[in-house]
Every structure is written in structure tokens, then in C-alpha cells.
Amino acid sequence: MEVLIIEDERLIAQTIADLLETQGDRGTIALDGPTGLRAGLERPWDAIILDVMLPGMDGFQVLRELRGRGVRTPVLMLTARTQLDDRVTGLDSGADYYLTKPFEAKELLACVRMLTRRREKAAPAVLTFGDLRLELSSCLLCCGERSVRLSRKEFEIMGLLLERQGQNVSKDAILQKVWGAGESADGGSVEVYISFLRKKLQHLGSRCAIRTQRTQGYRLEVEA
Numbered sequence: 001m002e003v004l005i006i007e008d009e010r011l012i013a014q015t016i017a018d019l020l021e022t023q024g025d026r027g028t029i030a031l032d033g034p035t036g037l038r039a040g041l042e043r044p045w046d047a048i049i050l051d052v053m054l055p056g057m058d059g060f061q062v063l064r065e066l067r068g069r070g071v072r073t074p075v076l077m078l079t080a081r082t083q084l085d086d087r088v089t090g091l092d093s094g095a096d097y098y099l100t101k102p103f104e105a106k107e108l109l110a111c112v113r114m115l116t117r118r119r120e121k122a123a124p125a126v127l128t129f130g131d132l133r134l135e136l137s138s139c140l141l142c143c144g145e146r147s148v149r150l151s152r153k154e155f156e157i158m159g160l161l162l163e164r165q166g167q168n169v170s171k172d173a174i175l176q177k178v179w180g181a182g183e184s185a186d187g188g189s190v191e192v193y194i195s196f197l198r199k200k201l202q203h204l205g206s207r208c209a210i211r212t213q214r215t216q217g218y219r220l221e222v223e224a
């Protein structure tokens, strides 16, 4: 299991990584908020362990940004603070579980196991439509024997189209979900990524196509 650890106290971060290693998992450490956010968006993780008090950007901001951009990875929030307000803010921001420092090694490992179990139950590992299959853990878009790897933005847009199962997805919805508040993008950016995806669908030889709607949105269709 690949776990992203966003924690500025090196000793704690390393302790968590070592603990994970004892059960055969791998922890990657990010020491501040912005670095953690970038790493969280860069590739899929099995779980994210996120400290609240971080330099650059606090854990709540990192989490809101990740969730806002469609990252559904289970998140365990870690903090020295025990106030109820913090717990509520954390859960409101999209955390799955909350653990206060200092914590017992066993407690942390149990939380991580619980998070990933919950994820396996809650979220499908693949999204399908027509002859298409999108593997969520590897970002592979497959059709029969063929497959292509999607970039993060292509993956998120394709995920939206597949989740809607042939329903219209507006450009605004795509912009909101795939591009964060700090990134400049407009309808043209969406069009560029849609054209990348259309090329990939052709390459796969899929019978599915992305149709442009008159209302400036897109939907997946299976061609007869």
C-alpha cells in the first residue's frame, strides 16, 4: 500500500513511515502543505495521513483543495489539538478519520487499515461504460485488450463522464472539479483535454465517443 504522509515534524513523519513499513506498506513524506498538496494530486495513493498544523498551507486547506479536485483517497487527519471544533472542521473538509497526537503505534496502524478497508467497500475500483473500463488505481483506460494511461486531468474528466453514465456534464462542472482555485483555466482548457481524450478513445478502438452538447457540455455515447 502506498501512503502519503504530510507532516512537518520529521521525527513523527519518519516514525509513521517506519510503522507502515513493518506491515509491508510504503510511506512517502511531504514536509509542508503545498508540497503535500502537489504530491496528493500527482498520483493516486491508497491513503493520506495529514497533519493539521503545517507550514505554507494548513491541513484543512490541503484537504479541501484535494476533495475539491476530485481526489477521493481516504484521509486520516492528525493533530495535537483536541478541540471539538478542529475535529468538526476536519470532518467537514472531507477527512475520513481523526487521530490526536500523541497516538499509539497500534492505534495509527488500525486507523490506516480501517480507512483502506472502508475505501475498498465504498468506492468501485473500476468505472465502466459501454466497452470502456477506467481503472481507478492505475489511471488506465481500457477497451478490450487495449489500454492507455491517462494524465491526472484526463483521468478526472473521464471519471466524471463515466460516473454520469451517458448524462450531460457541463464545462463548468469539469472546470470546478478538475481545476483548482489557484489554477487559471477556461472552457478552452477543457476543450483541449476533451480532444486528448477523443484521440485516446480512437486509439483504443472504442465504440464510445464524447459528444459535445449544445448546452456546452459533454457526454459519453455508445455508437451503434
Ligand code: CA
Residues within 6 Å of the ligand: 007, 008, 009, 051, 052, 053, 054
Ligand atoms: Ca505540524
